[in-house]
Amino acid sequence: MTGRDGQGRIGFTCQSFYSVSTAPSLISFSIMKTSTTYPRIRRTGRFAVNVLSSHQQGISNQFARKGTDKWADIRWHQTLASNPVLEDTLMWLDCQIWAEHDAGDHVIVLGRVTEMNPATRHVHDPLLYFQGRYRHLGPDGTPWGPSPRSEDENPAGLPGSNNLCSTRRQRTKSGWTRLFYIGPGERRTVLRWSPAVGVAFCAAWAGQLDAWAASLAGPASLTHK
Template sequence: MTDTITAGRFRQVLGHYPTGVVVVSAAIPGRRPAALTIGSFSSVSLDPPLVAFYPDKASSSWPEIREQQRFSINILSAGQEDLCKQFAKKGSEKFAGVSWRPADSGSPIIDGAAAWLDCELYDVQEAGDHYLVFGRVVAMDAAPNRPPLLFFRGEYGSFTPSSQTAETAPEVPGIPTAAGTNEGVA
């Protein structure tokens, strides 16, 4: 079957692949920091430590971040949907009401993020209507007990590793389950 590949259909089909959500941010001398929400982020290389993301060519924040040559990547945690939406909007007031601290580079590290990476700009390539940006990681940290924010089929959610969930044992006639009793148990 051959579908006509429209932007809407492309987005719908790719929505079946869950993604994490990050906020890329940079300190701008004499002004408020610049930032944007990104859903396409990945690790690239261990040696050197590289990550990548894809800002839209129409972004007004990306040129400001690119000019600084340094940026932080904040991996948002479950429950930070409002921040995701706030940083996705156009405008200069993205950090209004947001608690953050500066990385050594000065780039904002958002409080409550699941993890953060402070990066130097490594390379930028054109990729259709986006750029492919590579960052070399120079510092990083994570909050191991803070699950990430996920985006799947147009909605936000979170992830709980199977090691952190109670296993559900199969029901065996005559054996009580954790939820109560089975039929046949007196």
């Protein structure tokens, strides 16, 4: 999320962003109440959303850190509403604050879209973040495909399990099936697709991988490598 006030350009990395409505065009994001950046955006009444591309992991890390110059070496241009938007992203949206809703230790912010990038801009894959590490799309477009690990995977302390999780498709004699890979090292757990496994995998980032994998050992055809 980016913006500008009388003190200069503003920005922070946001994990929770989604579409809300098409008529009117509304989007939403959530921000901790302890944020020192969002109050500056609130006072301006406007902000921009920048959906990062797969090669912009460094920018995500840079805008997630506190106490540093988040805009150092960042290429950007200005929208009609004077918000700075990042170059080479997957897409961007310019918004006015529509409403705010209290949600525990967060504030849910609704924004009305006033401008967006041209459709021709969508030329990159998205930057994905899951299970405490960055991900990329696999060759078949599957999310959470294996991605190279780096020495700077989680510098901002973003939440997530330390277990490694990924999923990919595999061709069998009867067609395609999906395999779920859980756990680090050579003895990772491999689960073949079933409805129960799929639901459990989606909830796995709560950090209880060993518990649910063990509970599914029978019906899920659990094997070790």
